[in-house]
Every structure is written in structure tokens, then in C-alpha cells.
Amino acid sequence: MNRKKMILAGMLLMAATSFAQAKYIFYFIGDGMGAAQRQITEEYKKGVMKEDGKLLMNSLPFSAITTTYSADTLITDSAAAGTALATGHKTNNGYIAKDTKGNDLKTLLEMAQEEGRATGLVTTTRITHATPAVFASHNIDRDDENGIASDYVKSNVDYFAGGGYRHFTQKDGELASKRKDDRNLVKEFQEKGYKTFVGQKSAQDFKKWVPKDGEKAFAAFEASHMPYEIDRKADSPSLSAMTEKGIELLKKDKDGFFMMVEGGRIDHASHANDVMGTIYDTIAFDDALKTAYKFYKENPNDTLIVVAADHETGGMGLGFGNNYFLKLDELKNVKVSVEDVLQKAYTGDRDKFFKYIADNMGLSKLTDAEKDGIIKAMDLQDKNKDASKMFGGYSPVAIAVTHIISERSGMQWTSYAHTAVQVPLAAVGKDSENFTGFKDNTEVAKLIGKSMGKEIK
DSSP: OOHHHHHHHHHHHHHHHHTOOOSEEEEEEETTOOHHHHHHHHHHHHHTSOSOOOOGGGTSSEEEEEOOOOSSOSSOOHHHHHHHHHHSOOOOTTOBSBOTTSOBOOOHHHHHHHTTOEEEEEEEEETTSHHHHHHHOOBSOTTOHHHHHHHHHTTOOSEEEEEOGGGTSOTTSSSOOOOSSSOOHHHHHHHTTEEEEESGGGHHHHHHOOOOTTOEEEEEOSSSSOOOTTTOOTTSOOHHHHHHHHHHHHTTOTTOEEEEEEETHHHHHHHTTOHHHHHHHHHHHHHHHHHHHHHHHHSTTTEEEEEEESOEETTOBSOBTTBOOOOGGGGTTOOSOTTTTGGGTOSSOHHHHHHHHHHHSSOSSOOHHHHHHHHHHHHHHHHOTTGGGGGTTSOHHHHHHHHHHHHHHTOBOSOSSEEOOOEEEEEEETTGGGSOEEEOHHHHHHHHHHHTTOOOO
């Protein structure tokens, strides 16, 4: 080969390399997962669980910091932040893949479908919750989950997995339903050729299921959200298991796939100021990431994994008072979540409740001040049915308990809501070197789009 031909061949090779796209894209979103949530989880794994403390998400080769603000406020909600991460455009709080004027915004998932890729949405929340919704629905009201569910039926997404069957099941049917019309969306999925897994009893069938080429699947195991990881029983699919099954299905598509995986209950635990709920769900999220990472190791040249967060929740602070040391051993005897379990435990019987928190929250030896704080919360809760409004919608008694646990461990919370702090970003694989520095959340979507061969303007 002469010199001219060699140069031409080299140029063609460089061009081909430059325009090569990531065939497989994983988009992991830890809802409410700020830097503190990641750090305390890592320290707990190392110091208390005596495991390799390093979270995989904290070990990926490229990292960045992203802003989270929405179009109409510095403190975003999950709909607006999710829309930015899914479409590359800012919008108002509450909007699902709509711009500020109410026009539809094309999502990364829809772009992937245009490329012929298989697509999947996996979450520990209701599938119709804000973060998954922004990828396959368009609505100016995130609370219109029935409408979002209806959008899903016509979305052609290949794989859904999570909770929230109540927005798909028929009104007045055997399973719980929130629908106001007479539609049975589960049946409509079946008529479109989807294999369906609905309700807790379907979990074993889901576990045994071996996806076939060309199959589509809809799985919703709970009426509302999936259980917190700390509460999850063995027969309930983990986030990792749902991710693994999605990979088994989607990888059969010769054109590749796009899968969004959300650790949604990290956010819920932080709303409730539940430090152990946050830690366990962050571990579960990282375990799901490990499942995707295994696939990446088998397909390193074709796979992009991005780990993002939509915002931080709870204002988690790793430090309390004048103490310079975390005491995470104080957390090891916590056995249940705050939102789903603890706040239902106090029913007026005070002695019974104190025994309950001794057995399930590690609070067998309360100081006089700690016990007095719980009794005052009991007084308030007994006298005022609306007292929860003062504590983010949570039981005053449960909040009193969880704050004792937090303070004993050396950390504290500033809010029952979201905060405006910036959040970490990490990436590995094809084009991952672009996910560095200080970025707006809209840039994350644009970079993923670029890796798919799509330009977001």
C-alpha cells in the first residue's frame, strides 16, 4: 500500500472511530442521592458491615458535579430535574417531559427507539412516578399517574419493572386500583403482546422467566412503591434482580438498548430523615449498578454507564453539634424503615411502642432527654390529628425516634424536602471521558444523546 492510500485508510479509520456510538446505554439515577448519601453509605459498609466500603459508583473512572435547579425555582422537584436529565431541557416543577410552554420534549428513550434500540425502565418506586415517567410520557402534571400509565401502553417500551400496578389495574377488580375509568391497562399490555407480571404473587414467575427474543414485558409487583430495601423480603425482586432480567431481555436486540434504572426510594428515605433506609437503598442501587457493570466488562467497547442524581433530599449533614466523629455503630440495630413501618407502630400504647423501638431501632437505653422528646411527640400526636403536617407529613413520634438515631450516629438533617445543592455524576465505558467537570443537568442528557448519535439542541 502506497503512502497516499495508507493516509486515506488511516483517516477513514479515525472517522469511523470518532462517530462510533455506544450500543448499550445504562442511565442510573439515584433519586435524592447527594454526596452525603453516597459517603455515609460507603462509610457504613466499611466501618460497620466490615465489607469493602468502596461503592462502585464512587470508583468509576470519570466523575463530575451537576446543578439541579428547574426553570422556575432553585429547588427542583423530581419531574423537572428528571425532564432535564431525560431531554436536555429545563422545565417547571411538576412537568413531565414538557417544556415551560407545555410542548412535548423528545426524550432519550424515544431517541433510542428511533435508532431501533430496545428500551427499558426499572425503578423501586411506582413505574408511573416522576423519574421513570419523564422518559416515556408527556404531561404537565406529575400527579396524573393514571394518564402517565395510559401513555405507557402506547410507548412501545420493551421492559417495565417496578411498583405501582394500581394505575394499570381495572377499577373494582381483584387488585387495588386508582383508575377512574373502566380501562384495564394490564389487559391492554397483554393484547399488545407483552408478558405481564402483576402483584406480589407474580414475583416467583418473574424470577423463573427466561426472556425470549422479541418479547416485551410489563412487571408491577406492588400496588404502590416497592418495599424499602431494609424491609424487603426474599420473595420481592430487588433492584438488581429487575435490572438483570431487563438486561437478559434487552440485549437480544441486535441494535442495542437504552435502560434507565432508578433507585427511587433513596429519595423517600431521605424525605423521612431515615438514615438506615437511605443507606440500605443506596447499597441496593449500587448492587444494581454492579449488575450493569458486569455486562459492561463483557462489552467494554460498546457500553456506556452513567450514574446521576436528580437532586439531594433531606439536607443530610455528616456532623452534629461539636462532635467531629461519626458513630455509625449506633445504626446497626435498626431493622425497619421509618415511612413504611416505624410511623405505623405507635397506636397510643406507649409502653408497647417503647418496647418496639428497643427491639427494632436499637433504642433500649434511652436517656431521660431522649425519652422526654418521644413522650412530647406522643402528646402532640395524640392531641392533634394534623400534627404530621409539621414534620413533612410524617408521624411526629417516628420523626422523634429517627432524629435520636441520627444524632446518636453523629449526623443530622435540615429538611423534609429537596435541597438545591449540586450532586455527583459518574461514568464508565464508551464516551465516559466526556462526563467530567462542572455541568448543568441538561448537559448530561446532551452527552448521552451524542453518544447515541443524536444531537439535542
